[in-house]
Amino acid sequence: MRNLKTTIKSFASAVGRLSVVSAIVDRPSVHGLLEKIPGSHILYGNGWDRLHPFDRRYGTDTSGYVPAEELLANESFRDHAFPYAGSQPSVLRLALAALPPVDSCTFLDLGCGKGRALLVASEFPFRDICGVELSPPLAEIARRNAAIMAQRYPQRTAVRLAVGDASTFPLPAGDLVLFLYNPFGAELIAKVVAGVEAALAADHRSVYIVYYNPVFGHCFDASPLLRRRFARVLPYAAEELGYGPDKDDALVIWQGGAAPSPIAPADARIVVASSGTRALLAAPQPTAS
Secondary structure, eight states: OHHHHHHHHHHHHHHHHSHHHHHHHTSHHHHHHHTTSTTGGGGGTTSTTSOOHHHHHHOOOOOOEEOGGGTOSOGGGTTTBOOEEOOOHHHHHHHHHTSSOOTTOEEEEETOTTOHHHHHHTTSOOSEEEEEESOHHHHHHHHHHHHHHHHHOTTSOOEEEEESOGGGOOOOSSSEEEEEESOBOHHHHHHHHHHHHHHHHHSOOEEEEEEESOTTTHHHHTOTTEEEEEEEEEEOOGGGTTSSSSSEEEEEEEEEETOOOOSSOOOOEEEEOTTSSOEEEEOOOOOOO
């Protein structure tokens, strides 16, 4: 019975990916109607498997879900790295818009995968844009995507790629926006925090950590050199519904160094769902009197 259910779900998901079917079910109005029907979600699979509207628009390849064991030849990294799946462009755009002017900043994506976040960042006037990826095949796809976007928008800041361990990658000098889409576990996040603290101690600069799905956000909260700037659950754009795990995602921004004071309350509690892979935000706990 279980195998039969799995087969039915796989078949329905495959049907949903057919171009003639997806052209209909991907419409926001149709999706809004279908989501009220029990079981209709199987037409959308897990969302990440489907060709994202971002790729459909730009001719890039940032869609798909790739398990960690299929990415890494080095087994020593497999216990720490997480699967590849693309973040929602609309969520990242809202987050970057919440920052002060970024023209003096480098955008650094740790665990950039196929580079979707880098391409979105190129819509903003960053001084430099760099992605770090441990998997050479993913990094090569990200390079091709960056070349496609550069040809289409030559006036934008160029995107560059580096292959290596993102948790120990040397942080560029100057003001920095550090982006993470839950790329690895707490042990490696702790290394990132240590690198940020060393950079702040060595130079007068502004550093912003933009953590999308901040499952291990407590590591940044524990740093005495960082403070919250932003904490919200951000909705997907209408055209992105059905292309991710939910309708919205949690995102928290920390800042340190010469960054200006936070502009809004950002003390929501990070709560990790029972799956251990999704962060939620809850109202802060009351302070004991």
